[in-house]
Amino acid sequence: MNSHNPIWKRNLKVLSLCVFIAGIAFSEIMPFLSLYINTLGKFSHQQLNFWSGIVYSGTFIVSAVVSPWWGKLADKKGRKPMILRAGIGMAVVIAAMGLVQNVWELLLLRMLQGVFAGFISNSNALIATETPKSNSGQALGTISSATTAGTLLGPLIGGALTSIFSYRVTFMITGGLLLFASILVLFLVHETDFEPVTEKKLDKASGVIKALRSPRLIFGLLLTTLIIQAANNSINPIVSLYVRQLLQNHGNVVFISGVIAALPGIATFLAASRFGALGDRIGTHKIIVGGFIAAAIFFFLTAFVQNTLELGILRFLVGFSDACLFPQVQTMLTKNSPAKVTGRIFSWNQSAMYLGNIVGPLLGSLVSGLYGYSMVFIVTTIIVLVNLLLFKLNVINNL
Template sequence: MNNKKPIWKRNLLVLSIAVFIAGIAFSEVMPFLPLYIDTLGTFTHQQLNFWSGFVFSGIYFVSAVVSPWWGKLADKKGRKLMTLRASLGMAIVLAAMGLVTNVWQLFFLRMLQGFFAGFVSNSNALIATETPKQNSGQALGTMASSFTAGNLLGPFVGGALASMFSYRITFFVTGGLLLICFLLSLFFVHEEGFKPVTEKKLDKASGVIHELKSPALISGLLLTTLIIQAANNSINPIVSLYVRQLMNNHGNVVFISGIIAALPGIATFLAASRFGALGDKIGTQKIIVAGFIGATILFFLTAFVQNTLELGILRFLVGFTDACLFPQVQTMLTKNSPGKVTGRIFSWNQSAMYIGNIVGPLLGSTISGFSSYSMVFIVTAGIVVLNLILFRINVIRNMG
C-alpha cells in the first residue's frame, strides 16, 4: 500500500512553513520603522509623521499597479514561478534597507519591495488551486494561521533584534529569512496538473468578470478588503510613536512597541480558524458584521487610553475583530470564484489590500500631524462604520 503523502499535502506543509517565515520577515521591521526613519535625518514632529506614512505606503503604490499583472502571469505561467520571483526579489531588497543613508533611499527600496511583492498571495493561490475543493477551506485556514503566527512573532523578534544589535542588523536578518522562503519553494514545492489559462477572453478584466456568478458581490468584497486595510493601516505608522508619547519618552519604547504590535496577531491566531468554522455553520457574512461592530467600539475606546497597559489590552481585543474580517472575506471570495480565474481574483484582492495600505498610513500620519494620535483612532472607528454600511449594501444584498 502506498502511504506517500499527496502532493497537495506536501505543498501545504512546505508553504505553511514558508509563509510563517515570511510573516516574521514582513512584520519584524514594522515596530521600529518610524524610529529607524528618525535616525536618517533631523525631523520635526510633523515631518516624522509624514515620512512614516510615506515610507509605510511606498511598498503599496507599486504593488497596487503591478499585482493584477502578476496575477495574470500566475494564471498563465504557474504560481510556483511567482513565489520564487517574489521571495528572491524581496530578500535582496529587504537586506539592502539596512544599508540606506537617507529617507529617500528607504522610500525607493520600499517601492521596489512593492514591485516584487506577492509571495503570500501566490502561495495561497497555489494551495487554493492544487487542493481538492472539499479540503480547500481547511488548507487556506492553515495558511492564514501560519502567516498570522509569523506576523505575531515578527514584532517580538524585530524588537529584540533591534534592542540587542541595531535596526540595520534586523534588516539583514529579514533578507536572510526571505532567502529561506525562496529555497523552500525552489526545492520542495511541486505544482502538479497546472493548466495555463489560454483563453484570450480571460486576458481582459471584462472576460474574468463575465466568468463570475455575481460580479457585484465580488466587487463588494474587494471594496470591503480595501477599507479593512485602510482602517488597520491608519494605525500602524503611529503605534510606536503613540507608545513613546504614553511612556513620556522613558523606558524601552522599541521593545514595548514590539509587544503591542504583536498583541492583535495573538488574538487573530487564536480565533481565526474558530470563527471560520462558526461562519461555515451560521454564515460567514454574520461573522464579518460582528467584526465590524466590535472593531468600531474598540478603536473608539483606544483614543482615550492613559497608559500602555490599556493600549495593549485594547489592541489584543482588536485582534479578535481582525479574525472576523480579512480571513472571512477571503473565504467568501474563494466560495464565489471559479477555479480558472482564482489567480486573478486573488491578485485583485491583493490590489485592493495595497490601495487600502496606501490610503491608511497616509490618512493616519496626516491626521496625527495636524491633530493628535487619539484623533486617528476616532476617525478609524468612523471608517469601520462606513465599511459595515457598504458591506450590507454591496455584499449581503447580492447573496443567494
C-alpha cells in the same frame, strides 16, 4: 495521492512555514528602517520623518500598481512560479539594501521590492485553488495565522540581529531567510490542479469580470478589504502616542507601546483558523458580519479608555474581530471565483489591501492632528459600520 496526507495538506504545512518566514523577513527591518536612513546622511528631524514615510510607503504604492499584472501571469503560468519569482527577487533586493550608500538608493530598492511583491498573496492563491472548497476557510485561516505569527516575531528578531550584528548585516540575513523559504517552495510544494488560462478574453480585466458569477459580490469583497485595512492602519501611527498620553509621560512608553501593538496580532493568530473552520460550517459571511459588529464595539470603547490596561484589553479583543474579517474575505473570494481567475482576483485583493495600508495611516494622522487621538477611534468605528452596510448591500444581497 495518499488519502491520509493529500498533497493539499502538505502544501498547506510547507507554505504555512514559508509565509511565517516571509512574515519575519518583511517585518524585522521595520523597527530600524528610520534609524538606518539616519546613517545614510545628515537629516533634520523633518527630513528624517519625510524620508522614513516615503521609503516605507514606496513598496506598497508600487505593489498596488503591479500586483494585477503579476496576478494575470499567475493564472497563465501557475502560482508556484510566481511565489518563486517573488521570493528570489525580494531576497536579492532586500540583501542589496545592506549595501546602499545613500537614501536614494534605498528608496529605489524599496520600490523594486514592491515590483517583486506577491509571495504571500500567491501562496494564499495556491492554497485557495488546491484545497477542497469545504476546507478552504480553515486552510486560509491557518496560513493567515502563520503570516501573522511571523509578522509579530519579526520586529523582535530584527532588534536582536541589529544588536548582535549591524543594520547592514541584518538586511543580508533577511535576504537569506527569503531565499531559504523559496528553496522550500521549489522542492516541497506541488501545484497539481493548475490549468493555464489560454482564453484571450481573460487577458483583460473586462474578460475576468465577465467570467465571474457575481461581479458585484467580488468587488464588494475587494472594497471590504480596502476599508478593513484602512480602519486597522488608521490606528497604527497613533498607538504609541496614545499610550504616552495615557501614561502622562510616566513609565516605559516604548515597551508598553510595543506590547499593545502586538496584542491584536496574537489574538488573530490564536483565532483565525478556528473562525475559518466555523465559517466553513455555518457560512463565512456570518463570521464577517460578526467581525464587523465586534470591531465597531471595540473601537468605539477604545476612545474612552482611562489607562493602558483598558487599552491593551480592547486592542487584544480587536485581534479576534480581525480574525473574522480579512482571512474570511479571502475565503469568500475563493468560494465565489472560478479557479482560472483566482490569481487575478487575489492580486486585486492585494492591491486593495495595499491601498488601505496607504490611506489608513494618512487618515489616522490627519484626524489625530485636527481632533485628538480619541477621535481617531470614533472615526474608525464609523468606517467599520459603513463597511458593514456596504458588505450587506454588495455581498450578502448577491449571495
